[in-house]
Amino acid sequence: MTHEELEQGAFGRIAINEIHAAANDPDTLVADLVERFKSLLQACPVSRLEGWVRIIVEALANAEHRNPSLIEEAAARAGKKLAGWEPGVAARERLAREMLHWEWDAVRTAVEFLCYSIEERPLKRMIEILGCLWVDPRIVSGIPALAYGPESDRTVALNASREWTAEMYIRRAACCIPSWDVVTAADHSGEGQAARISLEISQALKNMFGLDHEDYDSPAEINRFLRDKLRRPIVVLLDAGGLDREVLADVRAQWPVLILLLLTGDRAFERAMVTAGPKVLVLPDLDRSAEKDAWENYRVLAYCLKDAIS
Numbered sequence: 001m002t003h004e005e006l007e008q009g010a011f012g013r014i015a016i017n018e019i020h021a022a023a024n025d026p027d028t029l030v031a032d033l034v035e036r037f038k039s040l041l042q043a044c045p046v047s048r049l050e051g052w053v054r055i056i057v058e059a060l061a062n063a064e065h066r067n068p069s070l071i072e073e074a075a076a077r078a079g080k081k082l083a084g085w086e087p088g089v090a091a092r093e094r095l096a097r098e099m100l101h102w103e104w105d106a107v108r109t110a111v112e113f114l115c116y117s118i119e120e121r122p123l124k125r126m127i128e129i130l131g132c133l134w135v136d137p138r139i140v141s142g143i144p145a146l147a148y149g150p151e152s153d154r155t156v157a158l159n160a161s162r163e164w165t166a167e168m169y170i171r172r173a174a175c176c177i178p179s180w181d182v183v184t185a186a187d188h189s190g191e192g193q194a195a196r197i198s199l200e201i202s203q204a205l206k207n208m209f210g211l212d213h214e215d216y217d218s219p220a221e222i223n224r225f226l227r228d229k230l231r232r233p234i235v236v237l238l239d240a241g242g243l244d245r246e247v248l249a250d251v252r253a254q255w256p257v258l259i260l261l262l263l264t265g266d267r268a269f270e271r272a273m274v275t276a277g278p279k280v281l282v283l284p285d286l287d288r289s290a291e292k293d294a295w296e297n298y299r300v301l302a303y304c305l306k307d308a309i310s
Contacts, residue, residue, distance in 0.1 A: 048174075048175035048176055049100070049175060051175070051176060051177070052100065052129050052175065052176075052177070053093070053096050053097055053100070055122070055125050055126060055129060055177055056095075056096035056099065056100075056126050056129060056130075057090075057092050057093050057096045058122050058125075059118050059122035059123055059125065059126040060092035060095055060096055060114070060118070060126075061092055061122075062117060062118040062119050062122060062123075063092075063114050063117035063118055064090075064091065064092045066117050067117065068091075070113075070114065070117055071091040071092050071095050072091060073113070074095065074110045074113050074114050075095055075098070075110065077109055077110065077113050078102065078105075078106035078107070078109040078110040078113075079106060079109075080098065080102065080106055080110075082094045082095060082098065083098065095110075099130065100129075100133065104133075104134060104293075104294070104297045107130050107133065108297055108300050108301065111126075111127065111130065111301055111304050112300070112304055115304040115305065115307070115308040116308050118308070120305075120308070120309045123304075123305055123308060123309075124305055125177055127301045127302070127304070127305055128171070128177060128179070129177065130301065131168065131171075131298045131301055131302075132168040132169075132171040132172040133172070134168070134290070134293075134294040134297070135168055135169055135171075135172035135294075137172060139169075139283055139284055140169055140172050140173035140283070141173075142281055143156060143169075143170070143173035143259075143281070144173055144174070144175075146259070146281055147173075147180070147233040147259055148233070151256040151257060152252070152256065152279060153279045153281075154256075154257075154258065154259045154260065155248070155252060155259070155260045155261075155262065155279065155280045155281065156259065156260070156261045156262065156280070156281045156282075156283060157240060157261075157262040157264055157280050157281070157282045157283065158261060158262070158263060158264065158283045158286065159263075159264045159265065159283075159285050159286050160263050160264075160265070160286055160291065161263075161265045161288070161291065162291065162295065163184060163237055163263070164295060164298070165286070165291050165294070165295070166182075166235075166237050166261050166263055167182050167237075168294070168298075169261075169283070170182055170235050170261070174233070180232065180233040180234065180235055180259075181208060181232075181233075181234050181235070182234075182235045182236075182237060183201065183204040183205065183208060183234070183235070183236055183237070184204070184236070184237045185197045185200045185201050185204070185236055185237070185238055186200065186239070189242035193242065193243075193247050194246075194247045194250035194251050194254075197238070197247070197251050198219060198250075198251060198254045198255065201219075201236055201251075201255060201258070202219060202222060204236075205222055205226075205234070206222070209225070209230070211225065219254045219255060223255065223256060223257045226257045226258070227257050233259055234257070234258050234259065235258070235259045235260075235261050236255070236258050236259070236260050236261065237261050237263060238251075238260055238261065238262050238263065239262075239263055239265075240262035240263060240264045240265075241264070241265065243262065248260070248262075262280070
């Protein structure tokens with residue numbers, strides 16, 4: 001085989017431009033081919049949003065198994081019409097994909113209709129996903145890069161008034177089930193504030209991951225566990241009202257692996273903490289009425305779950 005021959009006929013259309021000597025032994029030849037093209041044989045990674053679709057499809061399969069017409073009816077009750085039929089795409093998958101882009105009222109209506117036909121575990125997982133969709137993904141788009149970026153940059157500020165809101169922001173940013181773990185350190189104003197916050201973080205992490213033996217007595221040892229063994233983001237919610245940049249810097253220095261999410265509530269975030277303290281990603285201001293409406297809607301979804309399993 002020559003380069004001239006590769007430029008003609010069927011070979012010419014696929015633009016092969018390399019020639020390699022092949023082994024005479026069939027087993028060796030197959031092994032060489034597999035080694036050369038193994039990267040092409042790997043399954044394409046599933047996108048984070050596609051992972052959400054699969055979880056919702058699992059939940060909807062319960063309802064469809066009981067009554068195939070429930071899927072179309074759920075969309076109709078929400079005032080929606082599913083996209084046209086696609087070969088190999090079940091109605092439950094079409095509904096799952098479309099629900100991720102619906103407004104809140106439509107999502108709530110569909111869940112209320114379907115909840116009694118879905119088992120507890122898949123229903124709970126579906127509600128965990130749908131409950132955070134009110135958060136604009138563009139606003140939290142910088143958090144995943146921050147979570148896996150330099151440890152010194154893992155601080156975020158949000159003017160939320162509820163811890164629930166911060167958890168929804170994190171869930172939307174993580175885009176996975178289970179989501180990233182979240183712990184809370186209460187406000188500890190006054191002398192020794194940084195040490196008390198650090199102690200509370202340490203105890204919360206020990207409880208969460210069962211680190212109750214002497215190997216994890218210090219923040220350094222727990223950081224090592226999180227960095228080398230756990231290898232997934234952990235978020236700590238802090239009330240920014242009682243913090244100054246020195247305290248924040250001390251907590252950041254003791255817990256470099258963690259994402260610190262500062263809740264400012266109705267208070268304006270002190271810009272001096274951005275320029276003079278640790279680097280902080282300040283998220284766009286949250287509309288208080290939008291936060292309240294989202295909470296009320298989520299309560300409806302939570303009630304659907306509670307009512308369905310009672």
